[in-house]
Amino acid sequence: MKAVCWMGKSKVETLSVPDPTLLNPHDAIIKVTKTAICGSDLHLYDGFIPTMESGDILGHEFMGIVEEVGKDVTNLKRGDRVVVPFTIACGNCAFCKKQVWAACDNTNANAHLMEAAYGYSGSGLFGYSHMMGGYAGGQAQYVRVPFANVGPLRIESDLPDEKVLFLSDIFPTGYMAAENAQIQPGDTVAVWGCGPVGQFAIASAFMLGAARVIAIDRLPERLEMARSIGAITVDYSEQDVDVLTALKDLTAGTGPDSCIDAVGLEAHSAELQGVYDAVKTTLMMETDRPIVLRQAIQAVRKGGTLSVPGVYGGLLDKVPFGAAFGKGITMKMGQTNMHKYMKPLLERIEQGQIDPSYIISHRITLEQAPEMYKIWRDKKDNVTKIVIDPWASAFNQEQLPTEPEDRSA
Amino acid sequence: MSVPLTEKPNAENTPKSSSAGVIINGHYAPPPQDKDGKIWIRTSALIQGSPQELYDIWRNVEFIPSWQEEIISVIATGEKTSHWAMKSGDKTIEWDSEVLADEPGKRIAWRSIGGESENAGEVIFEPAPSGRGTIATVLQEFRMGKLASAWETFVGRNPKQAVIENLRHFKAFAETGEIPRAQGSSHGDRGVIGGMKESVYGEKIPTPPGPNQPVS
Numbered sequence: 333m334k335a336v337c338w339m340g341k342s343k344v345e346t347l348s349v350p351d352p353t354l355l356n357p358h359d360a361i362i363k364v365t366k367t368a369i370c371g372s373d374l375h376l377y378d379g380f381i382p383t384m385e386s387g388d389i390l391g392h393e394f395m396g397i398v399e400e401v402g403k404d405v406t407n408l409k410r411g412d413r414v415v416v417p418f419t420i421a422c423g424n425c426a427f428c429k430k431q432v433w434a435a436c437d438n439t440n441a442n443a444h445l446m447e448a449a450y451g452y453s454g455s456g457l458f459g460y461s462h463m464m465g466g467y468a469g470g471q472a473q474y475v476r477v478p479f480a481n482v483g484p485l486r487i488e489s490d491l492p493d494e495k496v497l498f499l500s501d502i503f504p505t506g507y508m509a510a511e512n513a514q515i516q517p518g519d520t521v522a523v524w525g526c527g528p529v530g531q532f533a534i535a536s537a538f539m540l541g542a543a544r545v546i547a548i549d550r551l552p553e554r555l556e557m558a559r560s561i562g563a564i565t566v567d568y569s570e571q572d573v574d575v576l577t578a579l580k581d582l583t584a585g586t587g588p589d590s591c592i593d594a595v596g597l598e599a600h601s602a603e604l605q606g607v608y609d610a611v612k613t614t615l616m617m618e619t620d621r622p623i624v625l626r627q628a629i630q631a632v633r634k635g636g637t638l639s640v641p642g643v644y645g646g647l648l649d650k651v652p653f654g655a656a657f658g659k660g661i662t663m664k665m666g667q668t669n670m671h672k673y674m675k676p677l678l679e680r681i682e683q684g685q686i687d688p689s690y691i692i693s694h695r696i697t698l699e700q701a702p703e704m705y706k707i708w709r710d711k712k713d714n715v716t717k718i719v720i721d722p723w724a725s726a727f728n729q730e731q732l733p734t735e736p737e738d739r740s741a
Numbered sequence: 742m743s744v745p746l747t748e749k750p751n752a753e754n755t756p757k758s759s760s761a762g763v764i765i766n767g768h769y770a771p772p773p774q775d776k777d778g779k780i781w782i783r784t785s786a787l788i789q790g791s792p793q794e795l796y797d798i799w800r801n802v803e804f805i806p807s808w809q810e811e812i813i814s815v816i817a818t819g820e821k822t823s824h825w826a827m828k829s830g831d832k833t834i835e836w837d838s839e840v841l842a843d844e845p846g847k848r849i850a851w852r853s854i855g856g857e858s859e860n861a862g863e864v865i866f867e868p869a870p871s872g873r874g875t876i877a878t879v880l881q882e883f884r885m886g887k888l889a890s891a892w893e894t895f896v897g898r899n900p901k902q903a904v905i906e907n908l909r910h911f912k913a914f915a916e917t918g919e920i921p922r923a924q925g926s927s928h929g930d931r932g933v934i935g936g937m938k939e940s941v942y943g944e945k946i947p948t949p950p951g952p953n954q955p956v957s
């Protein structure tokens with residue numbers, strides 16, 4: 333089959349690799365019909381996440397048709413159409429039973445690596461380094477899905493792929509970010525980052541009762557998209573704009589009730605602070621660039637909540653913990669507990685409350701993935717979200733639909 | 742004399758001491774330290790399952806190759822004795838083992854009785870506070886000999902880590918009926934560095950087969 337492989341920092345290739353096989357009794361093999369490139373993939377592309385090996389198949393946002401199931405899979409059968417969550421969970425450990433699915437004890441095949449780094453290991457993830465399990469990802473024509481009784485969500489309706497694909501990660505991630513923000517009806521919420529996660533965090537904040545959402549980014553097309561769903565936007569790169577001042581101005585000097593960092597460890601900054609972090613990460617004295625985290629801690633109101641869906645990987649420098657303590661804020665974060673949100677969010681899509689496909693800007697083939705990784709990283713070409721059809725061929729790529737496709741076609 | 746605290750709605754009877762020496766006289770005690778050529782490891786896991794169910798899986802010695810790393814066979818040679826073979830790389834070592842204490846649903850203790858390994862250990866199963874599952878604690882000692890060095894020829898696992906991994910595999914098997922497996926996943930060419938990383942990360946040690954047929 334064809335698959336998108338990580339071949340080193342800033343090096344992604346579409347290669348011919350062996351098809352996946354059933355390895356355990358609860359495995360399923362899925363024929364991938366749609367997959368996407370995520371902001372999290374950039375942390376791999378840019379070499380921020382350790383324990384990648386050349387040849388690793390990327391991709392953790394995917395859906396498809398069940399091709400084959402292992403002998404203990406009882407919930408799925410060949411031909412079922414499913415969306416697969418990017419975190420793998422067993423369903424039986426103490427954490428799964430408490431619905432903290434991303435903390436599953438039993439799915440990381442290399443738990444010792446994450447245990448060494450973080451004290452305890454979280455769940456395994458698809459296509460996201462060896463310390464997160466070493467599982468092959470879904471930017472491929474087929475993918476092996478372990479613990480298939482627990483994760484895959486069956487799509488019974490005829491909703492097109494593009495409307496449900498983002499249940500695999502970013503819609504639940506944005507939603508959990510808003511839930512973690514502990515929004516009370518009437519609250520003002522500030523969201524840093526208007527990428528896919530930021531978009532769904534903004535949408536979800538409204539769904540959960542926010543009166544106002546303030547969205548911060550520098551890319552015009554993303555700010556425009558945020559305004560299209562009702563946010564007030566702030567361009568942090570505009571001359572004379574200071575984000576903290578802007579947030580005070582927009583909240584009567586009080587600060588947002590909740591702040592959401594939907595940017596994570598690769599935050600961009602043109603200021604001195606950004607140079608400081610760039611130097612420190614190059615010298616390996618710091619692993620992440622917590623520019624947004626610092627700002628959000630500073631900006632949130634007294635007793636407010638900071639929710640962090642943006643990924644951080646290691647050691648952070650100059651985090652204003654005194655401000656966090658001094659204001660008595662609450663912080664919530666982590667990989668998304670996918671399995672808790674997929675079904676209720678599918679219902680919201682079915683009811684027409686939201687059509688997640690509004691963020692898609694590019695539809696591509698597997699062969700185009702390597703060049704698109706670069707465009708995605710550099711935020712060129714007005715890119716907002718890239719969806720891959722692993723079965724579209726390079727020959728008729730011009731014929732790829734630019735509008736959401738009709739599944740019956 | 743007055744009691745300083747009377748309101749403890751969910752507190753359980755505090756154990757004065759616990760098995761494997763974790764609590765002694767109401768006070769935490771660290772694991773035994775390596776000394777005189779003996780190394781020790783103590784590790785524990787919270788497992789969803791009753792002490793009796795877990796005891797039953799562990800006590801089935803001939804099933805042990807399904808969940809312990811690099812153990813290729815265990816043959817029961819008597820009521821309390823068994824013969825073990827372990828293969829690490831291309832080296833195989835064998836030894837005999839006997840059960841010293843056998844308390845169904847509670848505890849199993851063992852020691853080697855000749856062969857190419859000197860080891861002894863025990864596993865204890867006890868209910869976790871508030872009915873949250875079973876705590877399985879393993880305390881194991883090795884005398885550094887052929888066994889330990891066979892293990893250590895592999896980068897990424899020393900005998901202590903192997904005990905930790907084996908308890909992890911045991912828990913996964915008991916809770917889910919399988920052992921998570923990434924070995925055998927599809928991938929592109931690893932190249933030289935990718936291959937080196939695999940050994941450093943301990944990914945070349947075969948994941949025990951769990952319910953699958955062992956690949957020979």
Ligand SMILES: NC(=O)c1ccc[n+]([C@@H]2O[C@H](COP(=O)([O-])OP(=O)(O)OC[C@H]3O[C@@H](n4cnc5c(N)ncnc54)[C@H](O)[C@@H]3O)[C@@H](O)[C@H]2O)c1
Nearest residue numbers: 371372525527528529549595596599600641642643667668
């Ligand atoms: N918690 C989870 O389970 C989970 C799941 C998916 C993604 N994520 C993480 O969420 C984050 C966002 O993902 P995405 O797909 O939206 O990525 P993305 O790269 O498309 O979006 C990031 C956005 O942040 C903006 N940005 C950069 N620096 C900024 C700054 N200083 N202030 C304000 N905005 C800034 C960028 O312009 C960009 O629009 C990533 O860190 C990703 O890894 C987490």
Ligand SMILES: [Zn+2]
Nearest residue numbers: 370372393501
């Ligand atoms: Zn993602």
Ligand SMILES: [Zn+2]
Nearest residue numbers: 422425428436
């Ligand atoms: Zn679990």
